[in-house]
Amino acid sequence: MKPSVNRQFRLAARPVGLPKTSDWSLAEEAIPEPGDGEFLIRIEYVSLDPAMRGWMNEGKSYVPPVGIGEVMRAYSAGEVVASNNDRFPVGSRAAGVFGVQQYALSDGKGARLVDTALAPLPTYLSVLGMTGMTAYFGLLDVGAAKQGDTVVVSGAAGAVGTVVGQVAKIKGCRVVGIAGGADKCRYLVEELGFDAAIDYKHEDVRLALRQHCPKGIDVYFDNVGGEILDAALAQLAMHARVVICGAISQYNAIEGVTGPANYLSLLVNRARMQGMVVFDYASRYGEAAQEMANWLADGRLKSREHIVEGFENFPDALLKLFRGENTGKLLLKIS
């Protein structure tokens, strides 16, 4: 029997610090019917990303904030169940910015068909989705990583970090990951082939970087900000590239962001620090996805997903990112 109700998480209030239960409202509406050129998708997986915390804040950023009362923005993927759009026929699978809800209408803008014969659906939200694109272009384009470089990545056991490290290894770099906890560090070295991993919860990151990167860091890919960014800046090689992809340690800061006190290392080392937003590479997603799909197929690249089940668990599942509880790509499975 086809359900008739669409459940949705809507933003109820702008969070101060970590999002609380009361910052969300769980709404229900009738499942809509697709209009001309539209299709209806039954969402199976919702991507949970640190960037979502930024979308909940007011103010100018690289995308407009989610409005109060609006369905929370999210990448998600599922099955087309009704369609007036020839590109997205019933029974096909698609991924796009469909939001945190069980069903979504789309006119196809920003959505893409995915082939679950080539890779499982979750992979299209991780290595073959925005996560993978972010890692690929951040490392190779903004970071200009090349064979022989020493690459350090923070949030190394997270969705983007695991891909950054693996791609850097494939490209012939020496790779050091920074992650929280012995299990994650063991996973990075033993399962993903990182050259070394630093457990920031139990090691002095600055000393450990000095030990693991005696010639300095050529590319530092930052997902976390804060003290770890400062520790990396203190160990830059000449002409280093610092990729600012995210700053998860700062997203819930109530007192305001802490800037990198060691930024003058950029001067001493003639280094650059550059921000990136993956959307800028949209015209080149195809080339990256093709290369990554080949690496997945021949086993050189692993896609690791951390899947939480149950639509109603969204608010708590999202917090796992900020508690550092996920290894690999965090997804919510909702049907």
Added chain:
Amino acid sequence: MKPSVNRQFRLAARPVGLPKTSDWSLAEEAIPEPGDGEFLIRIEYVSLDPAMRGWMNEGKSYVPPVGIGEVMRAYSAGEVVASNNDRFPVGSRAAGVFGVQQYALSDGKGARLVDTALAPLPTYLSVLGMTGMTAYFGLLDVGAAKQGDTVVVSGAAGAVGTVVGQVAKIKGCRVVGIAGGADKCRYLVEELGFDAAIDYKHEDVRLALRQHCPKGIDVYFDNVGGEILDAALAQLAMHARVVICGAISQYNAIEGVTGPANYLSLLVNRARMQGMVVFDYASRYGEAAQEMANWLADGRLKSREHIVEGFENFPDALLKLFRGENTGKLLLKIS
């Protein structure tokens, strides 16, 4: 009668905060005789630069620190008075890293002949010296400033800032300077042709930047760090370039450097922040000096020097930089 004593300022102690009188010792030694391949220069002008404060600190930087008991490092210029070096004959003028002293021996390494028929001696320590080279390559190479860009420079009335702004105008940019006090601001706009100037001592820099740069800042050339760097980061245009040339507000900070809290603007705006050290451009000084000399000759570029007289006034003269008392290039005239 030729004097027989060489007076020198030597570093007596590593300063904590602003250099104190007791951090210096005024030494005297016999004027040395040049050995094989050497020449003796009688120094006429000593360049006073914010970077000198960094050279007084212990620890790794882009040049080794001045040792305790050593003559303070400085660019200076004067007349060759004795010579066993054919390239630097008696009576010629030269500039180089000769230190804070009345006489210096040199084997010619890092020194260059200057032609006082083409430009007065002080100009070779300002627009035609490291100051000018720093402005030229920082703006055009690191900052990649091009016609139509909005360029903002801090420390705008200082040695490097006055050149940055003028070169940016020559290259067809819109130029906004940030300086301390109404007199400096008036000078920038009325004498040097800046489009606008912001008096950071009496204006809200962030609001003023929003007003003067409504489309955002394409190139921000930073000489100061601190709150002004943060204000500029808040107003970056997409794909902006932030040139980190110096951080005079931080050089005497006892509590440690304050990092730019707004650094995530680099992410939002896909902008880059890059450090520079002028020495890296040594092979291209000639081309820059030629172009700058032409601009000086046809009056499009002005070299402004702020000259303090008297060798013994060195310790206090240096502090003028940190008190913001100089307009243009600060020089000590010592003979």
